Amino acid sequence: MDKLLFGDNQFFGVNHMSEEKARAQSMRFQDIGAVIDVLDAAYDEGVRSFMCTTHDRIALVAEHMRANPTRYADFSFLPCMPYAHKYANAVTEDGMLGALKRFMPEDGLINAAMRGGMSIARKDVEGIGTLLIDAEMAMFRGLNTPVIFVQNVVVDLLLGLGFKEAFRIFADHIKNRYGAEPGFITMNMPMLVDVLEEVGIKNPIVCSNINKIGFRMCGGLEAYERTLREKEFRAIAMSVYASGALPAREAIEWVCNQPNIEAIVFGASSRGNIRNTRELVEQYWRGAQPVGAA
Structure with a gap:
């Protein structure tokens, strides 16, 4: 996994501090x-891992990458699922079967129908869950997807419900079907790391807000720092700038000096901002390896 990952919030008008900026970006x-x-600007700056939702418009990005394999030989998608609005819209427009046909690859329709039908009949959560994962992954066929994440909206709901086995189901399916590593996004990293350890997921990849001022870090900064020091997992830090509340240099220097940080995910809209983040990470990261080096 690269140490600097490019996120997609800016592409879909997500900004946690400014609605006006979010609308302009959208x-x-x-x-x-x-x-x-x-x-392209990120790729040319050496940031070649794209941590993205499974929004319909990402399918257009995937098509572009498939059509230009030489240009993007080292490009990796890190899908984050599910994108709930996509399912709701598809079912409204096409019905349940039409939605399934829209998302599933043609060679998987029979398998999907059998697995889905049997799962619904038996109320089999594992079958339904893996079917939905396959539906989300259809847009990335033939592309490099070394890590596949489940979104925090689902992770944190499952934590709240106490449905711990769902994490094991997701991890096993991602490894067995896609040869990828499972990742988990959460707003409560200390709690999730404990639960993943409990269900036997060793050294998991966990993405959460990690920043100097504790912005959107459920459980508090102290609990996060303790988990980073004491637990065996691979942390990905997001929201390191606290949505603009922290100066870039101060934010990057702090997060790069925390233990157990494997990667940083960030969003930017210009080559200058991408380059600035890359240069700061290369300056402060332990070992000072170039961005893109494992």
Whole structure:
């Protein structure tokens, strides 16, 4: 896993501090060409792992990468699922079967129908869950997906419900079907790490907010620092700038000096900001390896 990962919040108008900025970004990136331009800038700066939702428009990005394999030989997608609005819209427009056909690859339709039908009949959560994972992954066929994440909206719901075995189901399916590593995004990293350890997922990849001021870090900064010091897992830090509340240099220096940080995910809309983040990470990261080095 690269130590610097590029996120997609800016492409879909997500900004936790400014609604005005979010709207402006959403308008700018309505054209998929504008998204590709920023991804090209990141790629040329050495940031070649794209941690993205499974939004419908990401399928257009995936098509572009498939059509240009030489240009993007080292490009990796790190899908984050599910994207709930996509399912709701598809079912509304096409019905349940039509939604399934839209998302599943053609060669998987019979398998999906059998697995889905039997699962619903038996109320088999594992069968239904793995079917939905396969539906999400259809857009990435033929592309490099070394880590596949489940989104915090699902992770934290499962934590709240106490449905711990679901994490094991997800991890096993990702490893067995896609030869990838499972990742988990959460707003409560200390609790999740304990649960993953409990269900036997060793050295998991866990992505959560990690920043100097404790912004959106459920359980508090002290609990996060203790978990980073004491637990065996691979942490990915997101929201390191606390949505702009921290100066870039201060934020990167702090997070790069925390123990057990394997990677940082960040979003940017310009080559200058991408380059600035890359240079700061290379300056402060332990060992000072170039971005892109494992």
